Every structure is written in structure tokens, then in C-alpha cells.
Amino acid sequence: MSAPRVAVIGFAQAPCLPSAGTTSGVETLVPVFREALADAGLDRRQVDFWCSGSSDYLAGRAFSFVNAVDAIGAYPPIAESHVEMDAAWAFYEAYVKILAGEAETALVYGFGKSSAGRLRRVLALQLDPYVVAPLWPDSVSVAALQARAALDAGIVTERAMAEVAARSRADAGVSEPVDLAAPYIADPLRRHDCAPVCDGAAALVIASGERALAGPRRAWITGVAHRIDVQGLGERDLTTVPSATAAASAAGLPDDLDVAELHAPFTHQELLLRAALGLGDRVRINPSGGALCGNPMFSAGLARIGLAAEQVRSGRARRALGHATSGPALQQNLICVLEADVREAES
Amino acid sequence: MAAPPLSAPLDIAFDYTRSLGPVLGRFMTGLRDGRVLGSRTADGRVHVPPLEYDPVTHAPVTELVDVRPTGTVTSWTWTDRPLAGQPLDRPFGFALIRLDGADTALLHAVDAGARERMHTGMRVRIRWAAERVGHIRDIECFEPSAEPAGPPGTGKSDPVMMITTPIRLSYTHTTSADESRYLRALAEGRLLGQRCPVCRKVYVPPRVCPADGVPTEEEVPIRDHGTVTTFCVVNVPFAGQRLDPPYVVAQILLDGADIPIPHFVVGDAGDVRMGMRVAAVWREPESWTTTPENIAHFRPTGEPDAPYESFEEHL
Known part of the structure; x- marks a missing residue:
């Protein structure tokens, strides 16, 4: 028996806000679920599997993902799972669940209230707990160490980084100009090099079989893979992203991509990813404005897949890449290839 | 316009203890004794911090070798406003530092005084903490210099097996608009529920209906009398x-609600039973704030017990 074909059939995301009220996420998720399900043409009871990505560290609440299940309406009982990662990895779990024939439809969601604590400090706790986290290196400083290495190696320049920020802001409709004379937040990163802290949520609906064909618009998932690099920041060459290259190879990233949504919370990371993935000038990068203009923790990676799928579903692109990252300094990377047609899999 | 949602500071803290195992145990013991040990993998490379397993052969790493307390900065950044818990409380540089004799870099702080003194390739040495216990913070930080500084001895010889790392996090917890209305009503001595528009159940405190996934909207005043559905007797003291x-x-x-709330029942602990009728005992109104603690506890009313059928759905 061949694996079923799976498509993205629905997507929605909450507006990225500096502070989105309640810490629980439930109130944010209710309208996002409603919109994503309407986009997919599904009722919530037609969802076979629910899978989420979030972290209790973000808002300092135990079992916040259990609390969030209220937004689903879990009666009659549902099949549900959770990852303590960006919801792009929850998407991977749901995708495999469907490939395994255990579900035909899945709703994947990510949420988080980054503004509840000091995000850059909280994220220090994702680092090695023996020799790194006790020093509290914040996420911006860790990214700055990577940016410095890339600058020293001549792979990026501060001007090229600023150009990434300028293009992203123009695409997102953010009028604030980039400023190469601005002070450093964490040398060599300026404000325009860093994603803003924001609260948010996103939901993606995927389906196989009749369900995939029933809705009005779909983007076929033709390749998914994720890989991880070693944990020690001093163990790897921070100027390369071998895990992204390996994931792209495993996912069969085509060389005739039209568009790529890259999850790069820092400007230099987009440049490193483009090199790691071999994305030439022909590929439109981040028409959404990317994570630099809205990086809600635990849903921004999932949103890259949803937004790339949107390019295909709307007919603006035939082949699109949705990329997600997790961990410090692009440690872990997920590649999802989305296409308007399924070439070899047509049956 | 409705008042903004209530929020409050939420500080959480825990001292994490971790057992170290053979490799990190020797590494931390070395730090306490003023030595830095790296692990040698099959390809001959020396890793600092040490790896427990060889990333190529996957074999356990057993060989630890001394490296020098001096090294070279391979990448750096600068922190003007240190965050709580970081190694220094004045501006400093986080850096990746390859110690002499090592092939990989260690992340730590450099006390350079000013950003202008930081550069890739700069020579630094360890500044040892005055009191060392076997922890990465036994290295207080690095400082610009090519000459090693010997650490004072600790006079200890027992191996380090565990580390303790205090974690302190500060948040602002924010309630939902519905929770805020509930809490503000409590400050006025009232209990407030909200009814689900789909299943008509009344939730106290208000919440998105967990059965239907829709916001509850219609406000329902709730009486401060109710029925014990289930209970436990706490015999164990705790912090x-x-x-x-x-x-x-x-x-x-509570009468009129479809979901029970947890609270204390004061009276003869041996007499409390399922179905017992109870009433709220409120504290003095002057002390009321936006908290369920305004109700000190519940007391038995002496009414006849509620029949089991009246609360069996709510267990």
C-alpha cells in the first residue's frame, strides 16, 4: 500500500501583538481555530487528530498546553498530542500520523505569550543545563555570536543584513526604516536585525484522501524532513547550517522553487539559510515579511509552512518551501516542500 | 469601556540539582581544583566542554586531558545591560573561547571593561571564582591576558557528583477578560458564572466551554451555597x-453552577461527606480583593444532604 498524499487545506494565524492579553492562549486560539477550519471547509468534529507546539517556560504556567485544549472543545473525547517545540514539529507528527493511516485530517496549532516574561532570558534555559544555561546567555547574545562568526568569515556583511531587514519590512508593510547607524543591541546585532518579541498563534489543517480533495484550495506536501546539529555552540561551525542542508536533501527540495518562507528570527540567519539551502536570486524569499516582522514563539515556524502553502493555494506559486527552525543559532531545521501538483504520486 | 484584564507578577524559582556522571563529574571536579579538562575523541580532537560520547563513533568518551587556562576568543558579542543571573553585573562580552590545547570553544563571559577591547583572536585567561564548588561558575569569567593566573587551592579532594543551579524567572500573569470579571465580582463579595451558548452549562470561574470550544458570554450570578461532590482529608503537613x-x-x-470549585470545608473532618450542604464563610469585607481567598472556607449548613443523583454528573 502506498502512503497517502497529504495536502495543506487550511491555515490561519492570530495577529502578532506586543501583548495579547491572557496568558493562557485559549482566547487567542478560539478564533484562529474557527478561521482555519472555515478555510479548510471542515467542522471541528471532522478533525481526527490535534497536535500542538508550545512551552510552559514561556508564560511560567504548568500544563499550559492542557489548558489550551479548552479552545478545541474536547467533547466527545479527541485524539491529541503536543510537542515542546515550534508547532512545525507538531505538524511533522501529524503528517506522519496521516501517512501511517491513523488519521485522515489533522489540525496543528502553536501558541505562546512571549511577552509574559523576559523572552531572551527565558530562552537561555533551552541550552545545555550543565555548562551553558547556568551562565544565562540570552537568545540575542547567542545569535550575535553566530552573526559575528559569519561577519568574521566574510559570509555576511552588516549592510547585507540590513538589506534583509529592509526587504522584510517592506513586504510586511512596516514603515520603520532600517538604520545602520543605530546602536547595537548585542554587537553586531541592531534592532532591525532581531525579530520583535510578540504574542501569537497559528493553526494549520492538513488532510489526505477525499478530505484533501473536498476543499476549494490545497497545497500538496511533497517532501518533509527535519535534522538537528550538535548541541554545543562551540562544537559546530556557526557559519554553516548542515542540518538545514541535510533536511533539504532528505525532503527532496526541488531546484525550481518559486518562493520560500524561511524562519529566520535574525537577519544573518536568513543569509546563512539561503546559502545552506542553495536558494538563488530567482526564489522569492519571505513575501510575508518573515519572522523579522513577527516571530510569535512556537507558531512562527508553523506559520512559515502555512504561508508557503498559501502561495501555492492562491496560485501565486507552483512550488514553495516552508522552513522552520528551533533551538539556538539555527540548531534544528525542518523543510516542507509544497506543490500545486503531485507529479509522480498521481494515481 | 471594560476595565483592562487583571494581571499580577508571578515569580517562580527552583534550585535544580543534577547528577553529573563520569565525564562531567571529572570536569566539574577539575574546575573546583582549578584545572580544566577536555575530552579526547577517537579522531584525536580535544573538546572543552567535554563530550560524553564521541559524535562520530558514538562510543563513550573516557580519556580526559588537561588544557590550559588561557585561550583565544573565536567569536564574541557585547552586553551593555547584563540580565539577572549572568556572570557579571557590569557590561561584559559573551564569547566563544578556545582554550589552549582544545579544539572546540567554550561559551563564557569576558570582563573586558569596554566593547572596544573585545576582538576575535584576543587572548584571555580564566579568572577563577574565590570559592569553588565544582560548577561552571567556578570560572568567574575570563579576562584579557595571555598569562595564566593560578587559582587558590580549595583543600578538597572528594569527587564532585552533583551540581545545583538556581533558576529564577519573573513573569506577568494576565487573566482573560472573563476571569477578570469573575475576580472583580469576588472583590465585591459576589460569585459570577458564565453560561455556554451551546450546551447551556454554567462555568465558575468563567472559561471557554471545554466541551464546545466556544466563549461563554451570558453572566449568571451564583449563590454562595453548594454541595460537596467529593473531598479529601489532608493529614500531611507541607511547606x-x-x-x-x-x-x-x-x-x-455551587448552586446554579455546572462545575465544582475547590475550597476548604471547616468543621469535623470526619463528618464531611459527599452530598453535604455547605455555605461560604466570607472574610471581613474590608479585606476583600480580587481573589477567591475572600472566602475563608465553607461551613456545613445543617440542611439535609443533597441526593447523589443531583451531583453525580459533576464528579
Whole structure:
């Protein structure tokens, strides 16, 4: 028996806000679920599997993902799972669940209230707990160490980084100009090099079989893979992203991509990813404005897949890449290839 | 316009203890004794911090070798405003530092005084903490210099097996608009529920209906009398306890509500039972704030017990 074909059939995301009220996420998720399900043409009871990505560290609440299940309406009982990662990895779990024939439809969601604590400090706790986290290196400083290495190696320049920020802001409709004379937040990163802290949520609906064909618009998932690099920041060459290259190879990233949504919370990371993935000038990068203009923790990676799928579903692109990252300094990377047609899999 | 949602500071803290195992145990013991040990993998490379397993052969790493307390900065950044817990409380540089004799870099702080003194390739040495216990913070930081500085001895010889790392996090917890209305009503001595528009159940405190996934909107005043659905007798003392054991924590289904709330029942602990009718005992109104603690506890009313059928759906 061949694996079923799976498509993205629905997507929605909450507006990225500096502070989105309640810490629980439930109130944010209710309208996002409603919109994503309407986009997919599904009722919530037609969802076979629910899978989420979030972290209790973000808002300092135990079992916040259990609390969030209220937004689903879990009666009659549902099949549900959770990852303590960006919801792009929850998407991977749901995708495999469907490939395994255990579900035909899945709703994947990510949420988080980054503004509840000091995000850059909280994220220090994702680092090695023996020799790194006790020093509290914040996420911006860790990214700055990577940016410095890339600058020293001549792979990026501060001007090229600023150009990434300028293009992203123009695409997102953010009028604030980039400023190469601005002070450093964490040398060599300026404000325009860093994603803003924001609260948010996103939901993606995927389906196989009749369900995939029933809705009005779909983007076929033709390749998914994720890989991880070693944990020690001093163990790897921070100027390369071998895990992204390996994931792209495993996912069969085509060389005739039209568009790529890259999850790069820092400007230099987009440049490193483009090199790691071999994305030439022909590929439109981040028409959404990317994570630099809205990086809600635990849903921004999932949103890259949803937004790339949107390019295909709307007919603006035939082949699109949705990329997600997790961990410090692009440690872990997920590649999802989305296409308007399924070439070899047509049956 | 509605008042903004209530929010409050939420500080959480825990001292994490971790056992170290053979490799990190020797590494931390070395730090306490003023030595830095790296692990040698099959390809001959020396890793600092040490790896426990060879990333190529996957074999356990057993060979640890001394490296020097001096090294070279391979990448750096600068922190003008240090965050709580970081190694220094004045501006400093986080850096990746390859110690002499090592092939990989260690992340730590450099006390350079000014950003202008930081550069890739700069030579630094360890500044040892005055008091060392076997922890990465036994390295207080690095400082610009090519000459090693010997650490004072500790006079200890027992191996380090565990580390303790205090974690302190500060948040602002924000309630939902519905929770805020509930809490503000409590400050006025009222209990407020909200009804689900689909299943008509009344939730106290208000929440998105967990059965239907829709916001509840219609406000329903709730009486401060109710029925014990289930309960437990707390006999064990613990930190932060408000009452002296034994005491009763019960699930109380307030009249008009469809979900019980937890609270104390004061009276003879041996007499509390399922179906017992109870009433709220409020504290003095002057002390009321936006908290369920305005109700000190519940007391038995002496009414006949509620029949089991009246609360069996709510267990």
C-alpha cells in the first residue's frame, strides 16, 4: 500500500501583538481555530487528530498546553498530542500520523505569550543545563555570536543584513526604516536585525484522501524532513547550517522553487539559510515579511509552512518551501516542500 | 469601556540539582581544583566542554586531558545591560573561547571593561571564582591576558557528583477578560458564572466551554451555597500550608453552577461527606480583593444532604 498524499487545506494565524492579553492562549486560539477550519471547509468534529507546539517556560504556567485544549472543545473525547517545540514539529507528527493511516485530517496549532516574561532570558534555559544555561546567555547574545562568526568569515556583511531587514519590512508593510547607524543591541546585532518579541498563534489543517480533495484550495506536501546539529555552540561551525542542508536533501527540495518562507528570527540567519539551502536570486524569499516582522514563539515556524502553502493555494506559486527552525543559532531545521501538483504520486 | 484584564507578577524559582556522571563529574571536579579538562575523541580532537560520547563513533568518551587556562576568543558579542543571573553585573562580552590545547570553544563571559577591547583572536585567561564548588561558575569569567593566573587551592579532594543551579524567572500573569470579571465580582463579595451558548452549562470561574470550544458570554450570578461532590482529608503537613492538618479540601458544586470549585470545608473532618450542604464563610469585607481567598472556607449548613443523583454528573 502506498502512503497517502497529504495536502495543506487550511491555515490561519492570530495577529502578532506586543501583548495579547491572557496568558493562557485559549482566547487567542478560539478564533484562529474557527478561521482555519472555515478555510479548510471542515467542522471541528471532522478533525481526527490535534497536535500542538508550545512551552510552559514561556508564560511560567504548568500544563499550559492542557489548558489550551479548552479552545478545541474536547467533547466527545479527541485524539491529541503536543510537542515542546515550534508547532512545525507538531505538524511533522501529524503528517506522519496521516501517512501511517491513523488519521485522515489533522489540525496543528502553536501558541505562546512571549511577552509574559523576559523572552531572551527565558530562552537561555533551552541550552545545555550543565555548562551553558547556568551562565544565562540570552537568545540575542547567542545569535550575535553566530552573526559575528559569519561577519568574521566574510559570509555576511552588516549592510547585507540590513538589506534583509529592509526587504522584510517592506513586504510586511512596516514603515520603520532600517538604520545602520543605530546602536547595537548585542554587537553586531541592531534592532532591525532581531525579530520583535510578540504574542501569537497559528493553526494549520492538513488532510489526505477525499478530505484533501473536498476543499476549494490545497497545497500538496511533497517532501518533509527535519535534522538537528550538535548541541554545543562551540562544537559546530556557526557559519554553516548542515542540518538545514541535510533536511533539504532528505525532503527532496526541488531546484525550481518559486518562493520560500524561511524562519529566520535574525537577519544573518536568513543569509546563512539561503546559502545552506542553495536558494538563488530567482526564489522569492519571505513575501510575508518573515519572522523579522513577527516571530510569535512556537507558531512562527508553523506559520512559515502555512504561508508557503498559501502561495501555492492562491496560485501565486507552483512550488514553495516552508522552513522552520528551533533551538539556538539555527540548531534544528525542518523543510516542507509544497506543490500545486503531485507529479509522480498521481494515481 | 471594560476595565483592562487583571494581571499580577508571578515569580517562580527552583534550585535544580543534577547528577553529573563520569565525564562531567571529572570536569566539574577539575574546575573546583582549578584545572580544566577536555575530552579526547577517537579522531584525536580535544573538546572543552567535554563530550560524553564521541559524535562520530558514538562510543563513550573516557580519556580526559588537561588544557590550559588561557585561550583565544573565536567569536564574541557585547552586553551593555547584563540580565539577572549572568556572570557579571557590569557590561561584559559573551564569547566563544578556545582554550589552549582544545579544539572546540567554550561559551563564557569576558570582563573586558569596554566593547572596544573585545576582538576575535584576543587572548584571555580564566579568572577563577574565590570559592569553588565544582560548577561552571567556578570560572568567574575570563579576562584579557595571555598569562595564566593560578587559582587558590580549595583543600578538597572528594569527587564532585552533583551540581545545583538556581533558576529564577519573573513573569506577568494576565487573566482573560472573563476571569477578570469573575475576580472583580469576588472583590465585591459576589460569585459570577458564565453560561455556554451551546450546551447551556454554567462555568465558575468563567472559561471557554471545554466541551464546545466556544466563549461563554451570558453572566449568571451564583449563590454562595453548594454541595460537596467529593473531598479529601489532608493529614500531611507541607511547606506553604494555610491550615493545620487535618483539614478537608472539597470540590463544591455551587448552586446554579455546572462545575465544582475547590475550597476548604471547616468543621469535623470526619463528618464531611459527599452530598453535604455547605455555605461560604466570607472574610471581613474590608479585606476583600480580587481573589477567591475572600472566602475563608465553607461551613456545613445543617440542611439535609443533597441526593447523589443531583451531583453525580459533576464528579
